[in-house]
Each structure stands twice: as structure tokens, then as C-alpha cells.
Amino acid sequence: MKKWILQLTVILAVLAAVVIAATPQTEQEIGPRNGTIRFVVIGDRTGGHQPGVYEQAIAEIAHLRPDFSITVGDQIEGQSSDSAEVASQWREYDSIVKPLPSPLYLTPGNHDITYDQMEPWYRLYAGKPYYSFDQAGSHFIVLDVSRWEFGDPLPKAEMDWLVEDLKHNELAAHTLVFFHKPYWIESLEQNKPDTLHQLFVRYGVDAVFNGHYHEYFSGERDGIMYTAVGSSGAEATPMPDGLQYHFTLVTVDSTGIQITPIKLGSVLKWDEYTVTDKMAIDRINNLGLAFVSPVPVEEDLTVRDTVVELRLNNSYSGREADDTLRWTVPQNWTIEPQAAAVKLTAGETKILSFRVRCAGMLYPVPTAQYAFNYGKDGKVTAKIDLQVARQAICHNTGTPVTLDGAVTENCWHDPVTRFFAPNSGPMKTDPVKFYFAHDKDYLYLAALCTDQKTDSLRAKITQHDGLVSSEDCIGFFLEPINRSGVVYQVYFNPLGTIFDQKLTKGSSGWITTDKNWNAVCDVKTSKGNGFWSMEARLPVKQFGAVLKSNDQWRLNFRRKQPRLHSSADWQAPIGQDADTYGIMIIK
Numbered sequence: 001m002k003k004w005i006l007q008l009t010v011i012l013a014v015l016a017a018v019v020i021a022a023t024p025q026t027e028q029e030i031g032p033r034n035g036t037i038r039f040v041v042i043g044d045r046t047g048g049h050q051p052g053v054y055e056q057a058i059a060e061i062a063h064l065r066p067d068f069s070i071t072v073g074d075q076i077e078g079q080s081s082d083s084a085e086v087a088s089q090w091r092e093y094d095s096i097v098k099p100l101p102s103p104l105y106l107t108p109g110n111h112d113i114t115y116d117q118m119e120p121w122y123r124l125y126a127g128k129p130y131y132s133f134d135q136a137g138s139h140f141i142v143l144d145v146s147r148w149e150f151g152d153p154l155p156k157a158e159m160d161w162l163v164e165d166l167k168h169n170e171l172a173a174h175t176l177v178f179f180h181k182p183y184w185i186e187s188l189e190q191n192k193p194d195t196l197h198q199l200f201v202r203y204g205v206d207a208v209f210n211g212h213y214h215e216y217f218s219g220e221r222d223g224i225m226y227t228a229v230g231s232s233g234a235e236a237t238p239m240p241d242g243l244q245y246h247f248t249l250v251t252v253d254s255t256g257i258q259i260t261p262i263k264l265g266s267v268l269k270w271d272e273y274t275v276t277d278k279m280a281i282d283r284i285n286n287l288g289l290a291f292v293s294p295v296p297v298e299e300d301l302t303v304r305d306t307v308v309e310l311r312l313n314n315s316y317s318g319r320e321a322d323d324t325l326r327w328t329v330p331q332n333w334t335i336e337p338q339a340a341a342v343k344l345t346a347g348e349t350k351i352l353s354f355r356v357r358c359a360g361m362l363y364p365v366p367t368a369q370y371a372f373n374y375g376k377d378g379k380v381t382a383k384i385d386l387q388v389a390r391q392a393i394c395h396n397t398g399t400p401v402t403l404d405g406a407v408t409e410n411c412w413h414d415p416v417t418r419f420f421a422p423n424s425g426p427m428k429t430d431p432v433k434f435y436f437a438h439d440k441d442y443l444y445l446a447a448l449c450t451d452q453k454t455d456s457l458r459a460k461i462t463q464h465d466g467l468v469s470s471e472d473c474i475g476f477f478l479e480p481i482n483r484s485g486v487v488y489q490v491y492f493n494p495l496g497t498i499f500d501q502k503l504t505k506g507s508s509g510w511i512t513t514d515k516n517w518n519a520v521c522d523v524k525t526s527k528g529n530g531f532w533s534m535e536a537r538l539p540v541k542q543f544g545a546v547l548k549s550n551d552q553w554r555l556n557f558r559r560k561q562p563r564l565h566s567s568a569d570w571q572a573p574i575g576q577d578a579d580t581y582g583i584m585i586i587k
Contacts, residue, residue, distance in 0.1 A: 041247065144179070145273055286510070290579075322372040369382065445535070447533060488517070
């Protein structure tokens with residue numbers, strides 16, 4: 001009994017240490033009222049966190065000795081339904097930020113509260129998801145937008161609290177707001193309605209800080225300074241002048257607000273990169289290189305000698321480009337030529353042709369890159385993997401299929417059985433078979449998942465749109481109308497629980513998510529000795545498409561198996577862009 005009590009005491013002490021270190025100290029008033037405040041805004045740590053980088057940022061902030069520091073979210077990797085794992089991640093974060101000599105305020109990001117189940121854990125380890133505090137006569141507001149995208153209404157309770165908080169603090173010397181996702185990137189550049197911006201204008205907000213994109217950019221609208229702080233430790237690509245990992249120093253005094261991004265030993269001006277720059281650079285990366293059509297993959301996963309066309313588009317840099325397009329060619333692949341000098345005037349587009357073939361392993365595929373000039377002296381190097389397209393056959397059943405989850409009907413034949421790990425290496429999961437069929441009104445999907453330990457299946461989520469992808473599951477990505485840019489994602493777990501959403505690729509190459517889309521779908525699952533299986537029926541009319549012989553849909557699909565810490569991907573790695581998918585041929 002004494003041993004058990006001792007263990008419990010140790011556990012509670014560790015948890016208490018995390019709570020004390022991470023909870024904002026909102027009672028302390030720093031500096032004289034209406035005096036000068038110097039604080040640091042810390043960017044995202046996670047989303048592919050880079051070992052040692054956040055620790056270095058914390059060390060440099062400690063040397064600056066600001067009055068306090070505040071994050072813009074994504075402190076932990078999160079995205080887990082395992083409470084012990086989340087607790088471990090928060091303990092790790094606590095140990096990293098201990099060197100800070102002054103208070104630390106936290107903002108929740110989508111990694112910190114990925115779904116509703118994680119909110120109580122955030123409250124335990126980090127404190128309230130939304131709150132406000134005062135420092136030297138200025139008012140600071142932290143909002144929770146962790147689970148909502150642009151255009152989604154925030155919970156009524158949070159919005160009501162925000163309005164009341166803004167009303168009661170209209171006389172503050174300055175008002176600064178912090179939340180993870182920079183919704184304003186769309187409203188500022190595309191003049192979309194923005195409820196939060198309207199509130200901020202009405203109640204005199206002076207500055208807004210965000211994170212999420214792992215890139216620094218800024219913008220001004222109606223007198224409000226908007227700043228997206230880039231990565232302080234999360235995976236990030238260098239900006240054209242090399243700005244990558246950084247944090248931001250902010251000074252608030254009687255003259256206003258001064259914002260200075262700081263990278264290792266360097267100080268940059270606030271508008272070094274604006275939201276307009278960010279949009280242009282994204283377009284270069286997303287649209288500067290594009291294949292006219294994918295390379296067909298044979299049934300044996302080889303690529304016959306064929307010609308691929310690559311489009312170079314210099315419409316977004318505003319400058320002439322003069323560089324050599326180069327291919328990185330893995331073993332088993334041949335590309336001719338491997339390099340081509342290309343000069344493009346501003347706004348010019350050219351199409352280059354290359355002869356390609358693959359006689360061995362399909363993955364990894366070759367990668368092309370080309371450097372576009374941007375800004376005064378900067379460059380943006382766009383990269384693109386060779387787009388390959390496997391083929392799956394969707395057979396005409398002639399008659400409707402009766403769903404029982406057993407995958408025994410005669411309509412299920414010619415299964416897809418060859419898959420890859422997420423890193424494009426050999427499949428590490430137990431074997432799986434996928435089947436596709438249709439009649440005149442319905443698309444039918446089926447999968448038979450071998451599992452040597454069915455008693456260890458992870459399948460507890462029963463709520464629609466729960467975190468099904470964290471459990472044993474199978475998932476489909478469908479673009480029914482080729483080149484429409486609209487993809488429908490549907491996941492199923494062994495209980496038949498569905499996660500679904502619609503993904504739309506915009507003109508800038510961004511993918512926007514509509515989590516409110518719900519598939520019209522009937523699904524049945526079955527579990528037996530050494531396997532689990534599912535059958536699903538989806539009316540085609542919900543996709544705005546019809547099923548005609550020889551039509552082609554873009555398609556990708558996978559099986560996830562948490563017990564083996566891997567997934568079986570048809571085309572790897574799986575993503576949200578239909579240009580990287582294979583083809584489903586309607587028969």
C-alpha cells in the first residue's frame with residue numbers, strides 16, 4: 001500500500017509541475033500602467049518538429065530577458081487519443097521551456113487540441129483555451145481556434161465571451177489578440193467577410209498574432225497590424241532570403257507597437273514578407289511546375305518508355321527567370337534529358353518534354369526542380385515529384401449489391417493487393433485487398449483486411465467525424481470529375497464509423513477543407529478469425545457525376561494499422577491533391 005501511495009504522489013507531483021509551468025500567470029501586472037512592455041511571440045514548435053531548434057529559440061529568448069513570452073500554438077505534436085502519450089508530450093514541453101526567466105502564456109493550436117477529447121487534457125496541462133490578461137495598461141486576448149477553419153463559426157460561448165471582453169477593455173492603451181490560424185490571410189487578400197476582423201475594428205484592436213503556416217508574413221487592414229509568426233521549431237522551408245526558424249520581439253509603448261522578427265543573430269523589419277509575398281511564393285511553389293498529365297504505371301508497377309510534358313509557369317514571380325531545370329533520378333529510373341536550360345520572361349509559360357521509363361521499383365520517383373527569381377535578390381526553388389498514375393478497375397455489377405460487410409458477393413473480383421508504406425518503401429502492414437464496383441446509380445467500395453491479431457484492433461470511435469484515422473481504418477480519396485480540384489475523402493473504421501470531408505484545390509494551389517460535408521453512404525463491416533472487412537454504397541449523384549463506361553476518376557486509398565505503426569498506401573505518399581492520385585477506370 002505504501003509503495004502504491006508513493007507512486008501516486010510522484011505522478012501527481014509531475015503533473016503539477018507541468019500545470020504550474022504551462023499555465024499563464026494572469027494575475028501579475030508587469031511594468032507601470034501605460035508603460036513600455038517588451039515581449040516575445042514564439043512560433044509553432046510542432047508539425048514535424050525539428051530536434052533542438054525550439055530549444056535554441058528558448059535559449060535566445062532567455063538571453064533577451066523579455067517581460068514575458070507568448071506562443072501562437074502547436075506546443076506538442078498531439079493528434080493522439082492516448083492520454084498517457086499526451087501527458088508525456090506536455091512534460092517534454094515543460095522541460096524545454098523551463099529556462100525562460102519570465103512568464104509564458106500559451107495559445108492552443110490544432111496539434112494541442114486536435115479534437116474535442118483533447119480539450120480536457122489541454123485544460124489540465126496548459127490552462128484555459130481562451131482567456132485574457134493585462135500588462136502595463138495594455139490588454140491581451142488569447143482565443144481558441146484549434147478545431148475550426150476559415151468561415152467556420154467559433155462556439156457561441158467563446159464568441160459571447162470575446163465580445164464582452166472587448167467591450168470591457170475598450171479603454172486599454174493597446175489591445176492585442178492571439179490565435180493559432182491566420183484566418184485573415186483570405187479576408188485581407190480576397191476581401192472575404194471576416195467576423196473576427198469586424199469585431200476587432202469595432203472595439204479598437206491594435207495587433208493580431210498567429211502561427212500555423214510555419215512562415216512569417218504580415219499585413220495591415222483598417223489600422224490593425226496582422227502578423228503570422230513562422231516556425232520556432234516545426235518543419236519549415238526557408239523563405240527566399242533564408243528566413244526559416246525565428247521568433248518575434250514586440251515592443252509596446254506610448255509610440256505604438258513595434259514588431260521585429262528575429263532569426264539566429266539577425267533582425268528583420270516587420271514587413272520583410274507580407275501576406276502578398278506569401279501568396280505569390282505559394283503560387284510559385286504550387287503552380288510554377290506542373291505536369292500536363294501523369295505517367296501511366298503498368299500492372300507490374302513499371303513505367304514503359306514514354307514522354308512526359310512539364311509546364312513551367314513564370315506568372316507569379318514578377319521577374320525574368322533564367323535557370324537550369326534539373327532532375328534527381330533514383331535507381332531504376334531513366335529520364336532524358338536530366339537537365340535543360342530554360343529562360344522565361346515575366347509571365348511566360350513553356351512546356352518541356354522528357355522521355356521517362358522505370359524498369360524496377362516504382363518508388364521513389366524522380367523529382368524536378370527549377371529556381372524562379374523573386375523579390376530583389378531572392379529565389380524560390382519549386383520542386384515537383386514525377387506524377388505517376390496506377391490504375392484500378394471499377395466493374396459494372398449489373399444489379400444492386402446487398403451489403404453485409406462480408407465481401408463474398410460475385411461482384412467483388414480483380415482486387416488491388418500491392419501497396420506501399422507512407423515513405424514509399426515496402427508495405428509493412430498485414431495484407432489487404434480493395435475492390436471497386438458500380439451499377440448505374442451507385443459506387444461500391446470494399447476492403448478485406450487481414451489481421452493476425454484481430455483482438456488487438458483499435459476501434460472505439462462511434463461518433464461521426466471522430467478521429468477515425470487514429471484507429472484501424474481504411475480510407476478513400478475520390479475526384480469524380482477529372483481536373484475539377486474537388487476531392488471527397490471518406491474513412492471507415494471496423495465499427496463502420498465514418499469520417500468524411502470535401503477538399504477543394506483553389507487557383508493558388510491551396511487545399512481548403514469543408515468538414516461540414518457529409519457523405520450519403522451505407523456501410524456494413526464484419527470481423528472474423530484473422531480479418532476484418534467492409535462494404536460501402538455511395539450514390540453517385542451526390543458527387544455531381546455519372547457513371548459511364550471508360551470514364552476515369554482520380555483515386556487514392558489506404559489501410560491504416562496502428563498495431564504495426566504503418567499504413568498500406570496505393571500511391572505513396574497519400575495527400576490531398578488529386579494530381580498525385582491514380583486512376584479508377586469505369587467498366
